[in-house]
Amino acid sequence: MQHFFFTIFLLLSSSCFIYQTTSKSTIEPCSNSDTCSSLVGYTLYTDLKVSEVASLFQTDPISLLTTNAIDISYPDVENHILPAKLFLKVPVTCSCVDGIFKSAFVHYKTRPSDTLSLIADTVYGGLVSADQIKEGNPSAVGSDPSVLNVGTNLWIPLPCTCFNGTDNNLPAIYMSYVVRPVDTLAGIAARYSTTLTDLMNVNALGSPAIKEDDILAIPLSACASSFPRFASDYALSVANGSYAITASHCVQCSCGPGSRNLYCMPASLAVSCSSMQCKSSNLMLGNVTVQQTGGGCNVTSCNYGGFVNGTIITTLSSSLQPRCPGPQQFPPLVVPPTSVGPDVMFAPAPSPSESGGAPMDGPHSSVVPASGSVIAFPPSGGPSGSASSACLLNPLASFPIAILLYLCVKYVISLPL
Numbered sequence: 001m002q003h004f005f006f007t008i009f010l011l012l013s014s015s016c017f018i019y020q021t022t023s024k025s026t027i028e029p030c031s032n033s034d035t036c037s038s039l040v041g042y043t044l045y046t047d048l049k050v051s052e053v054a055s056l057f058q059t060d061p062i063s064l065l066t067t068n069a070i071d072i073s074y075p076d077v078e079n080h081i082l083p084a085k086l087f088l089k090v091p092v093t094c095s096c097v098d099g100i101f102k103s104a105f106v107h108y109k110t111r112p113s114d115t116l117s118l119i120a121d122t123v124y125g126g127l128v129s130a131d132q133i134k135e136g137n138p139s140a141v142g143s144d145p146s147v148l149n150v151g152t153n154l155w156i157p158l159p160c161t162c163f164n165g166t167d168n169n170l171p172a173i174y175m176s177y178v179v180r181p182v183d184t185l186a187g188i189a190a191r192y193s194t195t196l197t198d199l200m201n202v203n204a205l206g207s208p209a210i211k212e213d214d215i216l217a218i219p220l221s222a223c224a225s226s227f228p229r230f231a232s233d234y235a236l237s238v239a240n241g242s243y244a245i246t247a248s249h250c251v252q253c254s255c256g257p258g259s260r261n262l263y264c265m266p267a268s269l270a271v272s273c274s275s276m277q278c279k280s281s282n283l284m285l286g287n288v289t290v291q292q293t294g295g296g297c298n299v300t301s302c303n304y305g306g307f308v309n310g311t312i313i314t315t316l317s318s319s320l321q322p323r324c325p326g327p328q329q330f331p332p333l334v335v336p337p338t339s340v341g342p343d344v345m346f347a348p349a350p351s352p353s354e355s356g357g358a359p360m361d362g363p364h365s366s367v368v369p370a371s372g373s374v375i376a377f378p379p380s381g382g383p384s385g386s387a388s389s390a391c392l393l394n395p396l397a398s399f400p401i402a403i404l405l406y407l408c409v410k411y412v413i414s415l416p417l
């Protein structure tokens with residue numbers, strides 16, 4: 001329930017009373033230094049290389065892959081071509097911009113025949129509106145938004161939420177999700193292991209009715225770290241089913257299915273890394289030994305304690321537990337996708353074998369597309385942005401309706417026709 005009080009609805013563009021379509025998104029107020037890791041749900045509009053998707057969101061290709069539990073040990077994986085319509089979770093830093101959480105660091109460099117609506121609706125899949133890009137880039141866009149100079153650097157203000165990294169007092173990471181025509185709130189709740197009530201609370205929905213292009217904040221259960229504040233990966237949190245890569249690509253952490261404990265081990269790409277052995281023991285990061293004793297099970301583990309001044313902090317811990325724990329379960333890794341299934345959603349592979357074995361054992365058999373493939377550009381004949389966009393409302397919940405209507409009318413009148 002606490003989210004209700006933090007959540008206000010923003011009427012996006014196209015919301016003038018003339019056009020009855022209103023897209024909603026959940027916005028969360030913040031103060032200047034607030035920041036968190038968040039995700040956006042993104043559907044590829046065309047075939048794109050891993051590195052191209054990453055650069056659209058200014059994220060690291062390896063983090064993009066591990067967030068989606070895609071095997072990074074695959075050869076030349078950053079140049080792998082991902083198929084159009086693939087759904088990915090993209091990690092973005094959620095920062096406080098003018099009192100509201102947004103992606104502060106996502107930028108886009110315009111290409112020939114780009115329009116604001118093409119960038120908003122197609123390239124960024126409806127995560128942002130043309131008006132929001134225009135409002136966020138007053139000097140770059142100018143008075144005629146249909147004329148964009150090629151190579152203009154545009155800030156892309158994507159919606160994101162932090163809600164203190166918790167949902168119902170349990171660790172959570174929030175994903176901004178654009179509703180598709182086939183979606184129901186119950187279906188989304190089931191897909192992301194949450195409940196209808198929780199989604200309604202988080203998004204302050206009065207009813208479970210949702211519309212195409214609404215943007216929901218979906219809480220994904222997560223495992224939180226307790227690294228010291230001076231660690232560069234302080235507050236690392238990993239969503240259920242994902243991996244996070246940290247410590248200069250040396251350490252990977254995950255939240256095992258059915259567990260709330262963050263589990264970290266050397267990353268498969270670890271090359272020149274500082275020592276990952278626990279002091280005064282022969283255990284490496286991620287190693288666990290169990291010893292049945294009269295009083296219970298003596299569990300000793302070598303754990304990751306954060307990345308401090310370029311050093312991987314390890315801590316050895318021992319505890320006496322009533323029962324010996326089973327093998328650690330890891331999120332199943334998938335090979336880089338080359339096609340999209342019939343339901344057009346990227347679904348992770350079925351659960352790992354009961355061995356709970358190493359997470360890097362994914363199959364390596366699927367075919368890598370030839371590296372000379374054509375890089376697709378956005379279709380040039382996309383919808384052109386113009387008359388249907390109407391008033392841009394500032395996200396002030398208490399804005400009197402009369403002023404909104406006035407601004408609407410004023411904006412419509414001022415539209416170049």
Ligand SMILES: *[C@@H]1O[C@H](CO)[C@@H](O)[C@H](O)[C@H]1NC(C)=O
Pocket residue numbers: 164166
């Ligand atoms: C945020 O969560 C932390 C614990 O994770 C808690 O100590 C703190 O009070 C919370 N802050 C707010 C504003 O809820």
Ligand SMILES: *[C@@H]1O[C@H](CO)[C@@H](O)[C@H](O)[C@H]1NC(C)=O
Pocket residue numbers: 193221240241257258259
């Ligand atoms: C994590 O995901 C798995 C499968 O996706 C699901 O069965 C499980 O309930 C989830 N765990 C939590 C704590 O949400």
Ligand SMILES: *[C@@H]1O[C@H](CO)[C@@H](O)[C@H](O)[C@H]1NC(C)=O
Pocket residue numbers: 265266283284285286287288
């Ligand atoms: C300890 O961890 C390393 C690295 O993950 C692994 O190669 C090794 O097999 C583990 N040893 C034991 C005893 O679990």
Ligand SMILES: *[C@@H]1O[C@H](CO)[C@@H](O)[C@H](O)[C@H]1NC(C)=O
Pocket residue numbers: 291293298299300318320
């Ligand atoms: C548990 O095992 C560790 C090393 O294996 C040992 O140092 C520690 O004393 C043991 N603790 C208990 C309570 O047996």
Ligand SMILES: *[C@@H]1O[C@H](CO)[C@@H](O)[C@H](O)[C@H]1NC(C)=O
Pocket residue numbers: 230308309
């Ligand atoms: C990191 O290194 C700097 C300079 O080398 C030092 O001043 C600082 O105390 C170190 N921080 C930690 C947490 O060790």
